[in-house]
Amino acid sequence: MIKDVKTYIHTVGNRLSKAFSIEEFGLEEQLDFWELSAEHVSRKETPSFTDIVSWMDMLYRAPVHFVYQLEDEKLVLSRRHVITENLLNTQAGRRTASGSQSVQEKELLQNFEHQLQNLEKKMSMDEVFREHGITAHSIGQCEHIPLFDNDGDLWGIYCAGPYIKSPEQITPKLSIVGRLLSRWLISLDEEEDKPQKDYESRIEEVTANLGSGKLNTEALMQLNLKYLLNSVKADSGCVFEFMGGGHKVLASSGFSEDELAEFTQVENVLVQEATDKVKVTEAGRKWFEARGENPDVLYFKGEHHSGFILLFNSADTPRFKVSDILDDIRNSFASILDYRYQNEKFSEKLTHVYYTMLRAIERSRSKTIHHTPRMIAFVERFGLLFGLEDEEMARIKRTAKLHDIGYVGASSIESGKSIGGELTHPLIGANMVEQLAVHPDITEGIKTHHEWVNGNGTPGGLKAEEIPWSGKIIGVFEYVVDFVETHKDDDSKSGDEWIEALSKGIMERADVEFDMVLIPTVIQLIQALGWEGCVNLGVD
CATH class of the missing domain: 3.30.450.40 (GAF domain)
Known part of the structure; x- marks a missing residue:
């Protein structure tokens, strides 16, 4: 796949050393860096991803660290860790005296979080390796280090960014850093794969015992x-x-x-x-x-x-x-x-309990406090404009209600991957309702609401008509609602300007992330509601 690995690593090193440098990464910092790596190596257990990020952040001081893993000729996002302090220290200026976040800092964090939602879930190999060590992402340019398995085959890449600086003193030793990262991340993936499968097996055992949902x-x-x-x-x-x-x-x-x-x-x-x-x-x-x-x-x-x-x-x-x-x-x-009838009633009660559990999770964060009610309200308005039949309307509203219940299951996997929500919650959520008396359109909508029409979504990499109508509708309103939740308290633009920015973002993603057939009605809806209407819609 890579014709000349040595040339590639040499190019990476040159780019890293020439592009950026940390002025104050002296001998003491280097000793601390290698001392911490030795401490991790000496331990019997594999360091957690948080520990790995803390180690790597001694080099980069990056707002976000993330990992892509190679699967079927595609690099698939598998882990992500955000360090808000780095973002505030490098971009927001000096912190307030009290240590609390200022209004400007909160807006910065919200905008960056919205950008992270658009971080590419999949990338082709050509796009990455054409850049030779620096990759362009929705959040900006990031540096990456290649990861190899024991056979010397490319396993993935470790990325840090955006716009971070790399110490010149470490550049000659990047191959050592890469070997350590490869060893730890591959081991961590193997160790976490079992509890993930065990959890899914437990969910399947519990729901399978319900039985009646599968009665034809x-x-x-x-x-x-x-x-x-x-x-x-x-x-x-x-x-x-x-x-x-x-x-x-x-x-x-x-x-x-x-x-x-x-x-x-x-x-x-x-x-x-x-x-x-x-x-x-x-x-x-x-x-x-x-x-x-x-x-x-x-x-x-x-x-x-x-x-x-x-x-x-x-x-x-x-x-x-x-x-x-x-x-x-x-x-x-x-x-x-x-x-x-009894199974339908039982399924309604159980899925409503799932919903209340999800709402408890959503209410723990100010941004998502109204997330699912907003989703339900938006898809209902969309259905009226789009002309959905009564049965279709009932299904899409229930899909919106249950689309994120996988977070309920994912939260119980103690050693789950840090980006587990984005990559596994659709599958877990679909698995939680699959055995119940839930219409297939709803189950498939839960499973596919993070798929992209160009095939670069997750979890299945489905394309175009392979994605069910329910998944497509929920997917586009996930973007709309996230945009609203990110900018609802931002007064830097007028309401009309925010609607224009939202409409532009939707159009830019047409036939890439979203089905073009849905776009005119979606834009018609948000323009009819206006910014204030979008912000207040679904607030319970």
């Missing part, structure tokens, strides 16, 4: 219906559920899609529910007569739902006798509906 009620009804049709030698049949003054087809056999559509196109319902029984309506009688049909009607009623079965052209002599068990068969349909 439609398939069970289809099985029971076919048994019934076969036993009475009927040509065809349907199972209906009473709902909202009408009825809905749940299972069928012997009908084409066009024929099934006719059942829902009848002006009045075919069958009405009376007290513990059903009767064919006048509209139903005429509809059946027009088609030369006189079906058998079997009623069933459960604790929460009821319905009926239509059997067409049953034979006078059944294939085998089912009259003695007909009540059991009818009751089985009712039991399936009751089971589905």
Whole structure:
């Protein structure tokens, strides 16, 4: 992959030594640096990423340290550590006498945090190595050190920045620094991989035991219906559920899609529910007569739902006798509906608990105190403008409500990666609801809301139409809400100027991060709301 590793490392060293230098990195600082490295080497356990950053920060005094790991010819962001003190000391000027943050410092931190949200999750090898040691990122130019495994193959890169200075005295020894970084980071990755998998396994075991979420009620009804049709030698049949003054087809056999559509196109319902029984309506009688049909009607009623079965052209002599068990068969349909209802209610309660747990996490930070309510409010307004159907609207609002619940799971992984939230919370969140009675659009939206349409997102690197509509919508409003949360208290621009800046940011990401189809409606929405409306939307 790298034709001349020695040439590359030599180039890195030259660039680092010529570009920047720390004036006060003298002999004492060098001794402290190497003494700390020796201390880490002598320990049996691998230093944590925080310890590694503290060691490297003796060189760089950088606002952010991050690691890209090579996966499938792409460099994928795997770790990140922010040191706010370095940002304030290098860019915000002298600290206040009390040590508290000034308004300007808070604004600086918020702006930098917003830039970090746009830090590239994936980069191609060519883009990185064309720069020979300095990489351009959304936060500015950063220096990087290549990391190699025991076979000499590139494993990843360690980055620090932006716009930091590197001590000349250390440049000749960068290969030693790189070897230590490689050893520690690879070991750390191997050690953390097991608890991460163990946690996901525990989540899967718990949710799998819920079981009912995976019960395919439609398939069970289809099985029971076919048994019934076969036993009475009927040509065809349907199972209906009473709902909202009408009825809905749940299972069928012997009908084409066009024929099934006719059942829902009848002006009045075919069958009405009376007290513990059903009767064919006048509209139903005429509809059946027009088609030369006189079906058998079997009623069933459960604790929460009821319905009926239509059997067409049953034979006078059944294939085998089912009259003695007909009540059991009818009751089985009712039991399936009751089971589905109970599971839906259970799933609603459990996911709401997940939501309240997430809100507790969000309220711990002033920036995210209204994050998920804002998301719900934004996607609801978007859905109205975009013309989502009622069922689609309900799904996208629930996706917004649950999109970040993976943080609830991620927070319980004590040794999780520092950037675990960004890289694993979509997968963990989807895993938490996968076994529940949650629509697939919601589960997939949770899993894919950090995917980019150009394939550079996470966790799956999906492209364009591979990303479900729910994930695309949540993804673009994650950006909108983060922008609002970052700049809501910033008076350096007028409201119109902030809306213009937000609109520009969205357009710059069209067909890169976001689906262009969504962009006109998103911009129409934020412009209609205005800056004050965006800031106040969803504030509970």
